[in-house]
Amino acid sequence: xxxxxxxxxxxxxxxxxxxxxxxxxxxxxxxxxxxxxxxxxxxxxxxxxxxxxxxxxxxxxxxxxxxxxxxxxxxxxxxxxxxxxxxxxxxxxxxxxxxxxxxxxxxxxxxxxxxxxxxxxxxxxxxxxxxxxxxxxxxxxxxxxxxxxxxxxxxxxxxxxxxxxxxxxxxxxxxxxxxxxxxxxxxxxxxxxxxxxxxxxxxx
Numbered sequence: 001x002x003x004x005x006x007x008x009x010x011x012x013x014x015x016x017x018x019x020x021x022x023x024x025x026x027x028x029x030x031x032x033x034x035x036x037x038x039x040x041x042x043x044x045x046x047x048x049x050x051x052x053x054x055x056x057x058x059x060x061x062x063x064x065x066x067x068x069x070x071x072x073x074x075x076x077x078x079x080x081x082x083x084x085x086x087x088x089x090x091x092x093x094x095x096x097x098x099x100x101x102x103x104x105x106x107x108x109x110x111x112x113x114x115x116x117x118x119x120x121x122x123x124x125x126x127x128x129x130x131x132x133x134x135x136x137x138x139x140x141x142x143x144x145x146x147x148x149x150x151x152x153x154x155x156x157x158x159x160x161x162x163x164x165x166x167x168x169x170x171x172x173x174x175x176x177x178x179x180x181x182x183x184x185x186x187x188x189x190x191x192x193x194x195x196x197x198x199x200x201x202x203x204x
Contacts, residue, residue, distance in 0.1 A: 043138075043139065043142050048121075060072065117150050117151060117152065118147075118148075118151045118152075119151070119152045119153075119154055120143045120147060120151065120152070120153045120154070121153075121154045121155075121156065122136065122139050122140070122143070122153065122154070122155045122156070123155075123156045124136055124155055124156070124157045124158070124159070124170070124199070125158050125159070126157070126158065126159025126160070126161075126162065126167070126170070126195065126196055126199075127159075127162060128160075128161075128162035128163060129162060129163055129166050130159075130162055130163065130166035130167045130169065130170045130195060131166075132170075133166060133167075133169050133170040133173065136170060136173050137169075137173045140153075140173050140174075140176055140177060143177075144176065144177070144180055144182075147177075147180070147182050148182075149180075149181050149182060151182060151183075152182065152183045152184075152185060153177050153182055153183070153184050153185070154184075154185045154186075154187060155174065155184070155185070155186045155187070155199075155203070156187050156189070157186050157187065157188055157192050157196060157199060157200060158188070158189060158190055158191065158192070158196070159191070159192055159193070159194075159195060159196030159199070160191055160193050160194070160196065161193045161194020161195040161196050161197070162194065162195050163195070164195065166195070167194070167195025167196070167198055167199060168195075168198070170195070170199055171195075171198050171199045171202055174186075174199055174202045174203070175202055178202060178204075183204050184202065184203045184204050185203055185204060186199065186200045186202075186203035188200060
């Protein structure tokens with residue numbers, strides 16, 4: 001009986017030690033797996049033109065047979081070849097026309113030709129506190145480092161409204177785009193009430 005009692009006490013001590021070790025390991029694992037606060041913002045850029053080309057290719061593959069696809073590929077190649085030839089002729093003609101221009105004039109002309117209108121699309125999904133305003137501020141800051149006056153910013157806005165001061169801050173972020181002379185368009189799919197309406201009113 002004495003042996004059994006001692007053995008029982010030993011088992012309890014061993015179990016206590018094992019449980020303690022498991023708890024310590026679990027605590028360390030929980031702390032290490034906790035997501036660290038990331039103060040470095042990031043921006044995700046999706047080129048809509050590339051997406052549309054992918055959709056078009058996927059549709060073509062499903063709608064046309066192999067022979068039709070081959071014919072289409074040949075026609076595209078022919079078109080691209082003709083376009084390249086046309087651009088070559090155009091470049092030669094411009095070279096002749098630019099003979100009398102100064103280097104500065106040539107650079108200005110080249111810049112004007114390269115400049116293509118770009119559209120920057122931002123999303124704002126508003127809650128009562130306009131929590132997305134901080135993120136939008138960072139996005140607009142990033143866009144304004146690259147946007148030119150010939151570009152455009154489109155904001156897809158959804159909001160039922162909320163706190164006046166929070167939506168006032170969000171509106172002031174949109175005003176920054178207007179202050180730079182960049183056209184601003186706000187698109188509303190479902191609702192932009194109260195503070196959301198105030199934001200929308202800033203757009204062109």
